Amino acid sequence: MKDPPTDSGPAPEGAAGDPAGESEEELRRRIEEGLRQVRVQDVLLESVVTIINLTARRIGKEDERDLEQARIGIEAVRSINGLLEPEPQAQVRDALSELQMLYARHAGGEDAPTAGEEAPPAGGEPQASPQGEAKRSGGEPPPGLWVPPGTS
Numbered sequence: 001m002k003d004p005p006t007d008s009g010p011a012p013e014g015a016a017g018d019p020a021g022e023s024e025e026e027l028r029r030r031i032e033e034g035l036r037q038v039r040v041q042d043v044l045l046e047s048v049v050t051i052i053n054l055t056a057r058r059i060g061k062e063d064e065r066d067l068e069q070a071r072i073g074i075e076a077v078r079s080i081n082g083l084l085e086p087e088p089q090a091q092v093r094d095a096l097s098e099l100q101m102l103y104a105r106h107a108g109g110e111d112a113p114t115a116g117e118e119a120p121p122a123g124g125e126p127q128a129s130p131q132g133e134a135k136r137s138g139g140e141p142p143p144g145l146w147v148p149p150g151t152s
Contacts, residue, residue, distance in 0.1 A: 044080055045088050051076050052095050061101045067107055074099055 055073030058066045074096065081092045
């Protein structure tokens with residue numbers, strides 16, 4: 001016995017072989033309409049969520065561990081978070097704190113900046129902190145947990 005057709009109205013006209021029955025012009029129009037409705041903050045939030053998830057994998061999954069990639073992910077999230085709206089900003093800040101603790105645990109304190117300091121730059125060069133002090137880039141690891149400025 002055949003299932004009854006589930007017709008929700010006439011199918012849009014389109015090129016043969018197009019499963020949706022849409023023409024290329026109609027598809028472009030729909031994409032354009034979708035882009036008109038997308039906000040940059042929405043894309044930033046989606047990107048931050050992706051970066052958080054990838055960073056967590058680079059820290060937590062032993063076979064994927066790459067602490068340099070995790071550090072870059074943490075820095076990226078810190079950079080973007082201030083551009084988000086208040087509610088998701090608070091949630092991202094909480095997730096970021098968890099990532100930083102996980103990073104510090106797996107890094108064993110190596111290159112983990114202390115509270116009030118930022119992570120060392122990718123090149124490992126010391127930079128002046130906002131207080132004017134030079135940051136460490138090797139040698140004795142700084143004590144404590146790295147937290148983003150303004151969150152403690």
